[in-house]
Amino acid sequence: MPTNASAAEHIKDLGEYVSASPSSFHAVDEAARRLDAAGFTGLNELEPWSGGAGGYYVIRDGALIAWVSPENAGPATGFNILGAHTDSPSFKLKPKPTTGKFGWLQAGVEVYGGPLLNSWLDRELQLAGRLVMRDGTQHLTATGPLLRFPQLAIHLDRAVNEGLTLSKQQHMNPIFGLGDPAGEDLLGLLASRVKDASVDAAEIGGYDVVVADTQAPAVFGVNSEFFASGRLDNLSSTHAGLVALIAHAGSAPADGPIAVLAAFDHEEIGSNSRSGACGPILEDILARISDGFGASVSQRRQALSASFCVSADAGHAVHPNYAERHDPANRPLLNRGPLLKINANQRYATDATGAAFWARLCAESGVPYQEFVSNNDIPCGSTIGPLTATRLGIRTVDVGVPLLSMHSARELCGVEDPYSLARVTDLFFATAM
Template identity: 70%
Template sequence: MTSVEHILDLRDFIEAAPSSFHAAREAGKRLAGAGFSQLAETDAWPVTGKFFMIRDGAIMAWIVPEGATATTPFNILGAHTDSPSFKLKPKPTMSRFGWLQAGVEVYGGPLLNSWLDRELQFAGRLVDLDGTETLVATGPLLRFPQLAIHLDRGSNDGLKLDKQFHMNPVWGQSEGVESDLLGLLADRAGVDGASIGGYDIVVADTQPGQIFGANNEFFAAGRMDNLTSVHAGLVALMAAAAAPAAGVIPVLAAFDHEEIGSGSRSGACGPILEDVLTRVSDGLGASESERRRAFASSFCVSADAGHAVHPNYGERHDPVNLPVLNGGPLLKINANQRYATDGVGAAVWARLCAKAGAPYQEFVSNNNVPCGSTIGPLTATRLGIRTLDVGTPLLSMHSARELCGVDDPHHLAQITQTFFAAAV
């Protein structure tokens, strides 16, 4: 697969994944097509083979090769399926001045202004009173309209958006339509609106991803934080399935809720990854001591989006470490362990990149700019597995539409495939 072929496949994956629930289901669909079997958490699990399980908006997938033992290490690619957005509130239908609006709550830390004046959709899951879940994606339906400059002459001097009063999208007019947003969502999903007992619905951009630039070197799309990493891990795991390595158990761990702190049953602070690793280990007949030995020789690459140097805001970056688009994935480093990378992890990453024939760049924050964090430190803390943090460099992170280089996601997949092929 070339860089362009990879980015086009990433475009299709992003388009099919307007919510974390859709991302998990699309990943599962692709894995099933590659011969992986879906497992239910309530069932007994087979030992060797290619498997995946879905918990809400998270997906875990793994390969247990023939010959795996109780102490075979796990090589884990960690990522997350959710992105900053807006989530539908209870009693979401609002009517004002003849407009139909939706009550939404800010999810994570979106760049609010980037969501203005775009054709957006609602996407997520509807849950019937009997517990049946149905995914829905409306296509273009709503918009956050910006106030005209004639009515706010100072808007170009500093736009101030109130999260409660200014970020209520319009989705129709109250004259001549059924003014029930949940009813509309139910209709689009093909279910009975009266049977809906709950829902998890977010706002998503509808504009397709686009390659552009003087040499077609750029790619713009929504939700690249962090579907670039989920997709890279998916591509690498399916490639690994063609020739499983005997000495390692490769795992794709795509969590939900990273953008709001990971504190959920499907997030990195929850038990989902440990549940999977423990059940696989139990299937291999591991004692607690043997499981700890396996964990001690395991490795986790936490893959999340990172920052490329911005040409108009160079002072916000470290003056020496200045990663660029198409310069390779980032090795993310922070002295205060907001990223989990240490010297041992850095050496492992350098070795993997050299073996894959792929470039990489180092990222460290400007001392005056607070550093974000990822699932890396959470995973290392929960499981004691050595972890490093990497990611695709972006501009406009947390925008409704982010920007990356065409080559970088492909390089991340190549390195991940190398990582899945042998113990480090």
């Protein structure tokens, strides 16, 4: 069936967002650029906030919290929160990053999260992230195509197709040139690729730099129904929340909830950071928003009790070649709507009340949804949902766009599903539970 025109426009914009976001720091920078263009106001955590109606955002490292306060918001107004994350499984540049041997220049990298290692082989890759100077100033950098993890030829490993084994330390060292490592400096190269600034590599005091695929996103399939891209887990959710929040800013009901996009960093490594969902960032920002309306401690608690979080993170579609790895009765497909993710052990935060609210939102927005539950023999991962529910006591439901090839350097979703998630999120931002 032909792709919906609005879905096609959304998927094109998602591709542009992903391409502009090779690291979590780029993802929040691009989000801030779009929010600025939509009339939002960026706030500094070090300064006082006056509060009031309107659109605002705060950046903390690789995380962004953005919100729209409606005209009649007050000290006990609840929050409707779309929670997502900006990071993706990858490799992170180590200290003393310029290495090599036998005439090859290589980059020293450490595995970040749980990437499918083999999917990163034989691709043109870049380094991207932030450089922090000794005086505290920060700069974004991205090299463009630079690196490659070269695979060993089958002639030198005749059994490779019977089972590929990769050592993270020995085999995952990308090449980036020829020469003597003593005469090369990756930090100098990163400094030279900073946009709109002149940076002295000798003044770099620290860096958070990751490896990212450079292949452009693509729509394909017999009816152009598939979308392939890096970092769909979880920029597909961050983008959907961003698009929905910007749309909501122009039509927020005066007596509605405060709509919030919470795009955390470090979900892929457990969320234990100042910008992760285990940290205080969301609680800090929500408290300051309520304080701006003159909230007492009791009214802050009222606001949280009236709040709801949709934890949006990519999930699994049924794999046609590995159907036995999925639950036999719940087998989601691409382009059949976003997932409602359920787990008896609360690895996902969905309960019956949250499921009913999600069903209501999907019905009212005209979007189908699918239920996902893991095969009993294969424990599922988790999301920021249980963390947010535990930290703040906010009722939470876990959802997400179905994918194939999750944690690959290049993941696959349906062209309809990200748009469907954005549509439901738009309605969610305006709807009190």
